[in-house]
Amino acid sequence: MKKIAYFDAGIITPEEILIAADLVPIRLLGNPNIGIDKANEHIPPTHCVWARNILEQAIEGLDSDIKGVIVTHGCDCTNREFDIWLECVDLDFMFFLNAPLKRDKTSLKFFVKDIKELITQLEEHFNVNITNEKIIEAIKLMNKIRNLLKEISEYRSKMTLKGSEFHHIVKNVQQKDKKEALKMLEDKLEEIKTRTPFTDKNLKKIFLTGSVIDDTEFIKFLESLGYQIVQDDLCIGTRYFWINVDETEKPIKALAKYHLSKPIYSTKVPSQKRFDFVKELAAKYNVDGVVNIAQKFCEPILYDHPFMAKKFKELKNPIPYLFIEMEYNRESYKQLATRFEAFAEII
Amino acid sequence: MSKAYVKKSKLLKATLGLKNIMGRHFLAIEQAIRDGTPTAWATSGTPVELLYAMDVQPMLPENSATISAARKYSQKFIELAEDQGFSYDLCSYFKTNIGAVESNVDVTIGGINKPTFMLSSDVICDTHVNWFQVQAERMNVPHFTIDVPHVVSNTNNRQYNYFKKYVAEQVWELLDFIQEVTGHEMNMERSKEVAKNSYDLSMVWQEIYELRKNIPCPISTKDTFGGLFPLFTMPGLKAPIKLYKRMYREAKARVDAGIGALEQENYRLMFEGIPFWYNLKYFAMLEKYGAIIVYEPYTYAFSKFMNPNVTKDMLLNKPIEAMSELMLSFWYIFDLKTRIQKFKETVDEWKIDGVLLHNNMSCRPNACGLYDLKRRLSDDYDIPCLIITSDMNDPRKMNETQVSNQIESFIEILHKRKKK
Ligand code: SF4
Numbered sequence A: 001m002k003k004i005a006y007f008d009a010g011i012i013t014p015e016e017i018l019i020a021a022d023l024v025p026i027r028l029l030g031n032p033n034i035g036i037d038k039a040n041e042h043i044p045p046t047h048c049v050w051a052r053n054i055l056e057q058a059i060e061g062l063d064s065d066i067k068g069v070i071v072t073h074g075c076d077c078t079n080r081e082f083d084i085w086l087e088c089v090d091l092d093f094m095f096f097l098n099a100p101l102k103r104d105k106t107s108l109k110f111f112v113k114d115i116k117e118l119i120t121q122l123e124e125h126f127n128v129n130i131t132n133e134k135i136i137e138a139i140k141l142m143n144k145i146r147n148l149l150k151e152i153s154e155y156r157s158k159m160t161l162k163g164s165e166f167h168h169i170v171k172n173v174q175q176k177d178k179k180e181a182l183k184m185l186e187d188k189l190e191e192i193k194t195r196t197p198f199t200d201k202n203l204k205k206i207f208l209t210g211s212v213i214d215d216t217e218f219i220k221f222l223e224s225l226g227y228q229i230v231q232d233d234l235c236i237g238t239r240y241f242w243i244n245v246d247e248t249e250k251p252i253k254a255l256a257k258y259h260l261s262k263p264i265y266s267t268k269v270p271s272q273k274r275f276d277f278v279k280e281l282a283a284k285y286n287v288d289g290v291v292n293i294a295q296k297f298c299e300p301i302l303y304d305h306p307f308m309a310k311k312f313k314e315l316k317n318p319i320p321y322l323f324i325e326m327e328y329n330r331e332s333y334k335q336l337a338t339r340f341e342a343f344a345e346i347i
Numbered sequence B: 001m002s003k004a005y006v007k008k009s010k011l012l013k014a015t016l017g018l019k020n021i022m023g024r025h026f027l028a029i030e031q032a033i034r035d036g037t038p039t040a041w042a043t044s045g046t047p048v049e050l051l052y053a054m055d056v057q058p059m060l061p062e063n064s065a066t067i068s069a070a071r072k073y074s075q076k077f078i079e080l081a082e083d084q085g086f087s088y089d090l091c092s093y094f095k096t097n098i099g100a101v102e103s104n105v106d107v108t109i110g111g112i113n114k115p116t117f118m119l120s121s122d123v124i125c126d127t128h129v130n131w132f133q134v135q136a137e138r139m140n141v142p143h144f145t146i147d148v149p150h151v152v153s154n155t156n157n158r159q160y161n162y163f164k165k166y167v168a169e170q171v172w173e174l175l176d177f178i179q180e181v182t183g184h185e186m187n188m189e190r191s192k193e194v195a196k197n198s199y200d201l202s203m204v205w206q207e208i209y210e211l212r213k214n215i216p217c218p219i220s221t222k223d224t225f226g227g228l229f230p231l232f233t234m235p236g237l238k239a240p241i242k243l244y245k246r247m248y249r250e251a252k253a254r255v256d257a258g259i260g261a262l263e264q265e266n267y268r269l270m271f272e273g274i275p276f277w278y279n280l281k282y283f284a285m286l287e288k289y290g291a292i293i294v295y296e297p298y299t300y301a302f303s304k305f306m307n308p309n310v311t312k313d314m315l316l317n318k319p320i321e322a323m324s325e326l327m328l329s330f331w332y333i334f335d336l337k338t339r340i341q342k343f344k345e346t347v348d349e350w351k352i353d354g355v356l357l358h359n360n361m362s363c364r365p366n367a368c369g370l371y372d373l374k375r376r377l378s379d380d381y382d383i384p385c386l387i388i389t390s391d392m393n394d395p396r397k398m399n400e401t402q403v404s405n406q407i408e409s410f411i412e413i414l415h416k417r418k419k420k
């Protein structure tokens, strides 16, 4: 089966279009076990390490079933690095999806056009016919997946499912054939329902937010310090399934609307709205604290952090908030242990 | 003009008038604040002309940040911003502005008043949008941002056309926004006049650049680094046109007399990126080798009329569409393929011996692609390039000894090539 990869900081690539083209969408994620070498010949070391890590993998050569890549408008990294990908990554199909910055009628109209352009180029390149019927079918499939993920996600706050296991599940879904993913999720849900809650009652309940966090080992590291992630707004997390695509609307418009309505990421405007979503869920899930993680050099998160810090402090019932700038390698996690332990003590 | 004059001071006499022009800009701001005329902060790359056309006085925080740096205040402001939680790695213009506003300092060291509203766009960088979002919230003023799609190396015409429409629609929305916030209506006649002035200003600037093709080059960065500011802060006004014309005439006289800005011109260089405003003496250092910078995409960029599709006619008949289209194509946002091509053409036309590339730690969008640009220029076209890593406003990120050594070795390379 032909696969198509996407490099997307904010998970705004409409996977349904790719599924409707009989392609398997694969989200490109970092690999903290590799050294960055070749990508550093193209991008200065003071630029986002996560993006450089992915470029490194792409230069080395992706899975041979991957026949093309979509880079989706996110931050200055994804946007400017696309041209570098064109220079040094050996793939025939390369598309830059200009997912709009703002969320209004004008942007929606534009996004519809850009998705249509993606469709035209996919049809021409892969010699396929992406019909509305096929898109609707893909939307229905993805809605089922989103619903299942949402249901499974709840077992984190029921203290039955570890945050790390859930993280692994979402990651898996983003990198798998979606029909297989659906089956996997159905089985998983049934199995989880039979579990009994954790015995450890002292776990600190955390809301996790920030840059893309794709290393499950990091979540396990937090768990080893006595934390349980009960809720998040991550792209490998709720931002991937929080709402559904409207099945009654024209499919392309429905997809565009969906991506402009889901919980906002710091790469889009008004990014300060991200605080509202985090606050609401943090309160609803009665968390002990919010942890905001910035990958080193991740500007969108770095710009938003002081605002978030101030807002959490100003709440009538202030929510403890911890901000961490993180290096993308496992060795460095250990150095953060003291800060996480100190935070655990005050919450 | 005597050679003795050139020897004593490489600056054009006309450039001395820059102080007056910029002084007028700041006086106009003061007056607007006093009179209660609406004001706006704008980021570079936005259609500042439309603000003038709607009787809104623009203020350019990037310009103010350079003043802080030149007056050696930027580090203090940057550190103040960092104390408030803004990372060491964020853009130093942004942090300078945070610190300057927080300290409520005078305009002469980069202070800036609270505006009626803010206008940003992501055309050049995300920082512009994030910066104004942060400050709009802190200062409690409305903020409008224009989303400009990224033209990448494989964007096709079909895409380009709907990109143009998207930008234009937002610019129309901007006019409504300004009207709502200020009560001022768009006056098409005024907008044409402003557009015409902006065009004329840019054209004189481009003519000045044409003169720099001469050997020896009549103008150095002493004239252009500061000279760019009216283009950026006052596009649409008449006053700077006169100044630029004076600069042109004086430079032309130098060309006619065979006089260069340097007494002896050995090497002609191009400088990509924003200069180190806190340490401009570094550029003077080049002179001791007889090296002169004859082209800076940065200072050329603000003459914005680089798109042949945007003619003067279009500008006068459809100013909004023209301004919108201009936002899609200028030096600072060229896709990598075009950027490489433009560099190659510029090197040929301006007879450039070597290219200095500023890997600016503040400016990731501009630094992105720099390594490939260097590789392609050296490998495909045999153009010597040097990457200097530093920062335009944060002196802590400049390693003087290292940069001097790098430049010295680079000049050595150029020297050997000349001897061959
Ligand atoms: S981690 Fe941040 S800087 Fe890196 S690609 Fe994602 S949004 Fe951009």
Ligand code: SF4
Pocket (backbone or CB within 6 Å): B091, B092, B093, B094, B124, B125, B126, B127, B128, B274, B362, B363, B364, B365, B366
């Ligand atoms: S220096 Fe670069 S990042 Fe900073 S405001 Fe200017 S263009 Fe944006």
